[in-house]
Each structure stands twice: as structure tokens, then as C-alpha cells.
Amino acid sequence: xxxxxxxxxxxxxxxxxxxxxxxxxxxxxxxxxxxxxxxxxxxxxxxxxxxxxxxxxxxxxxxxxxxxxxxxxxxxxxxxxxxxxxxxxxxxxxxxxxxxxxxxxxxxxxxxxxxxxxxxxxxxxxxxxxxxxxxxxxxxxxxxxxxxxxxxxxxxxxxxxxxxxxxxxxxxxxxxxxxxxxxxxxxxxxxxxxxxxxxxxxxxxxxxxxxxxxxxxxxxxxxxxxxxxxxxxxxxxxxxxxxxxxxxxxxxxxxxxxxxxxxxxxxxxxxxxxxxxxxxxxxxxxxxxxxxxxxxxxxxx
Amino acid sequence: xxxxxxxxxxxxxxxxxxxxxxxxxxxxxxxxxxxxxxxxxxxxxxxxxxxxxxxxxxxxxxxxxxxxxxxxxxxxxxxxxxxxxxxxxxxxxxxxxxxxxxxxxxxxxxxxxxxxxxxxxxxxxxxxxxxxxxxxxxxxxxxxxxxxxxxxxxxxxxxxxxxxxxxxxxxxxxxxxxxxxxxxxxxxxxxxxxxxxxxxxxxxxxxxxxxxxxxxxxxxxxxxxxxxxxxxxxxxxxxxxxxxxxxxxxxxxxxxxxxxxxxxxxxxxxxxxxxxxxxxxxxxxxxxxxxxxxxxxxxxxxxxxxxxxxxxxxxxxxxxxxxxxxxxxxxxxxxxxxxxxxxxxxxxxxxxxxxxxxxxxxxxxxxxxxxxxxxxxxxxxxxxxxxxxxxxxxxxxxxxxxxxxxxxxxxxxxxxxxxxxxxxx
Numbered sequence: 001x002x003x004x005x006x007x008x009x010x011x012x013x014x015x016x017x018x019x020x021x022x023x024x025x026x027x028x029x030x031x032x033x034x035x036x037x038x039x040x041x042x043x044x045x046x047x048x049x050x051x052x053x054x055x056x057x058x059x060x061x062x063x064x065x066x067x068x069x070x071x072x073x074x075x076x077x078x079x080x081x082x083x084x085x086x087x088x089x090x091x092x093x094x095x096x097x098x099x100x101x102x103x104x105x106x107x108x109x110x111x112x113x114x115x116x117x118x119x120x121x122x123x124x125x126x127x128x129x130x131x132x133x134x135x136x137x138x139x140x141x142x143x144x145x146x147x148x149x150x151x152x153x154x155x156x157x158x159x160x161x162x163x164x165x166x167x168x169x170x171x172x173x174x175x176x177x178x179x180x181x182x183x184x185x186x187x188x189x190x191x192x193x194x195x196x197x198x199x200x201x202x203x204x205x206x207x208x209x210x211x212x213x214x215x216x217x218x219x220x221x222x223x224x225x226x227x228x229x230x231x232x233x234x235x236x237x238x239x240x241x242x243x244x245x246x247x248x249x250x251x252x253x254x255x256x257x258x259x260x261x262x263x264x265x266x267x268x269x270x271x272x273x274x275x276x277x278x279x280x281x282x283x284x285x286x287x288x289x290x291x292x293x294x295x296x297x298x299x300x301x
Numbered sequence: 302x303x304x305x306x307x308x309x310x311x312x313x314x315x316x317x318x319x320x321x322x323x324x325x326x327x328x329x330x331x332x333x334x335x336x337x338x339x340x341x342x343x344x345x346x347x348x349x350x351x352x353x354x355x356x357x358x359x360x361x362x363x364x365x366x367x368x369x370x371x372x373x374x375x376x377x378x379x380x381x382x383x384x385x386x387x388x389x390x391x392x393x394x395x396x397x398x399x400x401x402x403x404x405x406x407x408x409x410x411x412x413x414x415x416x417x418x419x420x421x422x423x424x425x426x427x428x429x430x431x432x433x434x435x436x437x438x439x440x441x442x443x444x445x446x447x448x449x450x451x452x453x454x455x456x457x458x459x460x461x462x463x464x465x466x467x468x469x470x471x472x473x474x475x476x477x478x479x480x481x482x483x484x485x486x487x488x489x490x491x492x493x494x495x496x497x498x499x500x501x502x503x504x505x506x507x508x509x510x511x512x513x514x515x516x517x518x519x520x521x522x523x524x525x526x527x528x529x530x531x532x533x534x535x536x537x538x539x540x541x542x543x544x545x546x547x548x549x550x551x552x553x554x555x556x557x558x559x560x561x562x563x564x565x566x567x568x569x570x571x572x573x574x575x576x577x578x579x580x581x582x583x584x585x586x587x588x589x590x591x592x593x594x595x596x597x598x599x600x601x602x603x604x605x606x607x608x609x610x611x612x613x614x615x616x617x618x619x620x621x622x623x624x625x626x627x628x629x630x631x632x633x634x635x636x637x638x639x640x641x642x643x644x645x646x647x648x649x650x651x652x653x654x655x656x657x658x659x660x661x662x663x664x665x666x667x668x669x670x671x672x673x674x675x676x677x678x679x680x681x682x683x684x685x686x687x688x689x690x691x692x693x694x695x696x697x698x699x700x701x702x703x704x705x706x707x708x709x710x711x712x713x714x715x716x717x718x719x720x721x722x723x724x725x726x
Contacts, residue, residue: 013311017318045388129556151555227368238497241699248699264382
């Protein structure tokens with residue numbers, strides 16, 4: 001009995017520093033943020049904020065830029081999740097076959113993830129602005145040569161997805177590799193003997209066994225795509241302008257970028273905080289929902 | 302032994318985690334009494350002059366015994382946000398920087414006005430609100446239509462005739478017809494893309510606010526802040542914007558960043574550049590050596606013989622500082638002493654805002670600005686920083702981009718600008 005009590009003491013003692021930091025840096029500012037979103041806070045020292053109730057929230061939903069940003073973020077997230085998971089799964093299959101230099105490929109695919117988003121954005125900006133036109137010149141395709149990828153809203157979004165996929169696919173690939181290596185080879189061999197082709201083997205054996213990996217990867221890609229900031233700022237800075245409901249909006253201004261602009265560019269801190277709270281709520285609902293549904297489909301071995 | 306080691310480790314961890322919260326600065330600078338031994342902190346936003354300012358602060362310390370600590374943040378680490386964080390720390394800066402009415406409105410409860418300082422009579426660019434002087438001008442900056450002197454000569458265009466929209470149109474057409482001869486991609490290096498929103502929404506739009514008006518005339522700005530647009534001026538202004546966009550290189554215009562735009566002008570691929578004298582250090586780095594000068598913007602109809610001159614930022618005093626005398630001494634020293642002049646002109650290549658400075662900067666655009674400053678009525682006012690926060694770069698800049706892409710025509714451009722101004726009511 002004393003041993004158990006002792007163990008619990010050690011448990012909490014070890015947890016204390018990290019737990020305290022978490023409360024001070026994450027939990028407390030979160031609740032302060034909820035309070036500030038109901039005031040007209042400007043973050044200047046010494047000025048007391050006044051309580052304004054749900055003003056900020058009402059204003060937010062009538063803001064066309066916020067609505068547009070919302071839609072674009074959902075679109076970007078949806079396409080990114082598909083793109084990253086598809087590429088990652090493809091790469092994972094390639095590197096789990098017995099090919100020469102598979103370790104080299106594993107490292108190679110993973111490295112873009114180590115480059116920070118800002119540098120990545122600049123690299124791809126260079127590729128889209130200089131390399132693509134040059135390529136067009138070499139191949140003699142004038143349309144490609146004159147193409148201003150970052151000036152067209154749709155193409156800029158696609159460019160962003162390409163850059164983001166390049167960054168993230170390697171990391172997700174690692175998770176799939178681990179899951180694929182856990183699929184028992186005997187099952188696959190038995191199925192092959194029974195005459196199953198590649199697609200049937202994948203659908204009936206491999207796919208259900210790596211469902212657990214899908215939970216993790218869809219969660220990671222979903223949450224990360226939703227929160228993207230630095231690669232957007234570096235590549236398109238919010239993006240080419242476009243028309244939406246007769247308003248001119250920024251076509252790649254995702255929610256995180258939008259909230260940052262509202263808070264710091266327009267110096268409307270309380271409004272930015274209110275939008276951030278909504279952002280948090282939506283993201284929580286989506287990610288928890290997603291994990292719940294995926295967990296139900298997992299197959300335990 | 303094992304138990305002892307693990308106990309020791311836990312204690313170390315706990316103490317280490319608590320040590321981080323110990324704060325407690327010793328340099329609170331609460332000395333009163335003689336100025337010597339006082340310490341002031343200046344928090345400024347020009348990253349490129351941090352070293353020079355620190356060296357100057359050392360000189361000041363040797364002369365007076367007052368220690369000046371220079372803290373800087375800017376560029377990728379945005380000054381405005383870091384400033385708010387600095388105020389939450391327990392050593393607030395004594396001098397910090399604001400850039401115009403926007404900064405003033407945010408910080409007005411913390412500003413201490415100057416009264417009858419020596420430097421006030423030496424400049425006309427100090428920051429005044431309600432008759433009280435709040436800001437010490439850091440430097441003079443200006444923008445206009447920068448041009449390549451040799452190239453215009455080669456094209457047979459006389460820069461002194463570039464004073465109206467008609468004259469510019471004729472000159473642009475002439476230079477455009479000689480594009481191959483001159484080896485340029487487009488007449489003007491103009492940028493309107495997402496990276497360059499400050500060029501269109503702030504600088505170019507300032508033409509609507511103050512071109513052709515007397516220095517210090519804020520009627521158009523006041524109307525804007527009340528949600529009223531001057532339609533005549535706006536229509537004339539749209540003609541100027543259209544002219545610039547027509548003769549710009551599409552790639553630089555729509556997707557170019559700062560280096561692309563300056564690069565086009567620096568590599569002699571354009572005759573004009575829509576930028577200011579802050580580009581001098583970048584051109585020096587690029588190894589650009591040709592002579593360049595400013596011509597006026599013809600933002601609205603009529604004759605123009607001035608460029609947009611102003612102070613981009615001001616040193617202001619923290620009214621809760623306990624070292625205000627030391628601060629005033631430091632600023633007077635910078636404005637009146639030779640060491641200060643040397644620092645401002647020779648070391649940092651800024652154009653000083655004070656009339657008692659006899660040195661002139663060496664870089665071509667800054668030297669030209671000094672000429673315009675000394676010209677009678679050679680200045681239009683900088684009013685772009687007195688618009689509401691985010692209006693220039695966030696609200697109206699995307700409209701320029703759509704216009705540049707051809708998504709909206711000139712009438713729609715005017716309409717959109719008018720609507721955005723009226724939303725400010």
C-alpha cells in the first residue's frame with residue numbers, strides 16, 4: 001500500500017514541471033483569450049478593456065473576407081489531405097518493396113519535412129516564378145513560358161498544395177511504412193496462392209490492417225492543413241486577389257493567415273481573438289469527429 | 302545510491318523549472334538625481350542601423366556618462382507586436398518608435414510631449430498633435446518616380462518636363478517605342494502583387510491624399526477618415542494608376558517582390574522605378590552604379606514640382622519613464638552635435654530632418670532627396686500612415702491587384718475605392 005502511494009508521489013513529481021508549463025502557457029491564456037474576445041482589448045499595456053459581449057462574434061460572421069477564408073481553408077484542407085495521403089501511401093509502397101537503395105529513398109522523401117515552411121515557400125516561389133517559365137522556353141511552349149502561376153487564384157492554390165504535399169508527404173510516408181511492415185506476410189502469400197490480384201490483396205488484407213495508421217495520418221494531415229501559416233506567407237502572402245460576392249478578397253488567405261491579419265495588420269486584437277476561438281471550436285469538432293469515426297473502423301489484430 | 306541519485310535529479314529539475322520564473326531585473330533604472338549614471342533604453346525598428354546606433358550610443362556615453370541600450374526588432378520580426386510585448390516586460394523602453402497617426406492612436410496614453418527642445422526649431426517634420434510635439438523625426442525619406450539619368454538622355458526625354466500626366470504619357474510612349482534600342486523590358490518597374498501591397502495601397506494612394514496640395518494640407522485625408530471620397534480627384538488619380546500599369550512589365554507587376562522590382566530597374570531593364578530613397582543600400586549591394594534622380598509623381602491633373610517627403614518614423618518618449626531628462630539630452634545631442642550629424646548622414650546614409658546639418662549623403666537617391674528638401678515647395682505631405690490601420694495594405698491594395706490583372710476596369714476600380722472609403726464612416 002505504501003509502495004503504491006509512493007509511486008503516485010513520484011509520478012506527480014515527475015509530471016509537475018511539464019504539467020505546470022502546460023497550464024501556464026496553454027490553459028491560462030486560453031481562458032484569458034475567451035475573456036478578451038468578449039471585450040475591446042487592444043493589447044496595449046495599462047489600458048483596461050471594456051466588456052462588449054458578443055459584438056465581436058456578430059461582426060465576424062458578416063465579414064465577407066472571413067467567410068471566404070473559411071471556404072478556401074476547407075477546400076485547401078480537403079485537397080491537401082487527399083493529396084498528401086495518396087502520395088505518402090504511394091511512396092510507402094515503393095519503399096517497402098525490395099528495391100535497391102530503399103533506405104536512400106526513405107531518407108530522401110523525408111528530408112523536405114525538415115526544411116522550415118518559410119524556406120520551402122521561397123524555394124517554390126522561385127520554382128514557380130523562374131523555373132517554370134524557363135522550362136516553357138526550353139520546351140517551346142509559349143503558354144508555359146508566360147504563365148504567372150502566382151497571379152491566378154486557382155493555380156496559386158494548386159501551387160500551394162503541391163508545395164505543402166512536398167513538405168509533408170515524407171513524414172506521413174514514415175507512418176504508413178511502419179504500418180505496412182506490420183502486415184503479416186503469410187496472409188499476403190496465402191492470398192496470392194489462392195489467386196488474388198494486387199488490387200484484391202490491397203483492398204481485403206492490407207487496407208483493413210493499416211486502418212489504424214489512417215486514423216493517425218488523417219488526423220495529422222487534417223489538423224496541419226487547417227492550421228497552415230508559414231508556407232502560405234512565404235509562397236503567396238495571402239495570395240492573388242479575386243472577386244467573391246462583389247468583394248475583392250485574397251484567394252489563398254487561409255484562416256490562420258486571416259486571423260493574424262485581423263489581429264495585427266488591422267490592429268483589431270479582440271476581433272482576432274474572437275475568430276481564433278471559433279477556429280479552435282471548429283477544428284476541435286472536426287478532428288475529434290474524425291478520430292471517433294476512424295477508430296470505429298479499425299481492425300485489431 | 303540509486304535512490305539518492307534519482308532524488309538529486311528530481312530536486313535539480315524542480316529548481317531548474319522554478320529558476321525560470323525568477324525574473325527580477327536589476328537594471329530598472331530608477332535612479333533620480335544626477336544624469337550621469339542613468340540608463341535609458343531605446344527600442345527601435347531599423348534593423349539596418351542597429352550597429353551604427355549602438356556605436357553612436359557609446360560616443361554619447363563617453364561624453365555624458367548616460368548609458369544608452371539599443372534594442373532593435375524589425376523585418377521578419379515585426380516591430381509593432383514586439384513593442385507591445387516589450388511594454389509588458391518589467392523594463393519598458395524609454396524611447397520607442399511610432400510611424401504616424403496609427404501608432405499615435407494606439408500608444409497615445411503612454412506618450413510624453415516634448416516642450417521647447419533645441420531640435421524642434423531645426424526641423425519642420427516633427428510629429429505634432431493638438432499643438433503638442435510628440436515625435437522626433439528619425440530621418441527623411443522620400444519617394445517619387447526614380448529614373449535612370451543616362452537612359453532618359455539616350456531616349457531624348459528631358460526629365461524637367463515630366464510634371465504632368467500628359468507629359469508622362471508622351472514620354473512613356475516615346476520610351477516604349479524605343480524599347481529594343483534601350484534594352485528594356487518595360488518603361489516602368491512597377492509592382493502591384495501580394496508582396497508589394499505597401500507600394501500601391503500606401504505610397505501610390507498617398508498621391509490621391511496629398512499631391513498638388515500645399516504641404517500639411519489634410520483636407521482629402523480628413524474627408525477620407527469621415528468616409529467621404531473626392532470623386533474628381535479619384536478619377537484623375539485612376540488615370541495615373543492606369544498609365545503606370547499600362548507601361549509596366551506584367552510579371553513584375555503581378556507577382557514580383559521587392560528584389561524583382563528593384564532588380565528590373567537595377568539591371569537597366571526599365572527606365573523608371575516607383576520606389577523611394579530607402580532603396581539606396583540595396584542598389585549599393587547589387588553593385589548598381591548609374592546615376593538616378595527623382596521626378597514628381599503626376600498623381601492628379603495639373604503641374605507637379607514636388608515629391609513626397611516625410612519622416613517615416615518618430616522617436617517618442619514613454620511617459621512612465623523615470624529618465625526623461627536623459628532621453629531629451631540624448632535626442633538633442635543627436636540633432637545638434639557634429640557626432641550626431643556624422644552618425645545620421647555618413648554612418649547610416651539617412652537624409653537628416655534638421656536644417657543645421659551641412660553634410661550630404663553620398664548615395665544618389667538620398668543626395669537627390671536632400672536637393673528636393675532644400676527646394677522651395679518641393680515637398681508633398683506623407684499622409685498614408687495617418688489612415689486607419691490596415692486600410693492601405695489590407696483593404697485597398699487588393700483592388701489595385703485586380704485592376705492590374707485586368708479583372709476590373711478603370712470605372713470599377715474607382716467604384717471599389719469609393720466604396721471602401723465610404724465604409725470608413
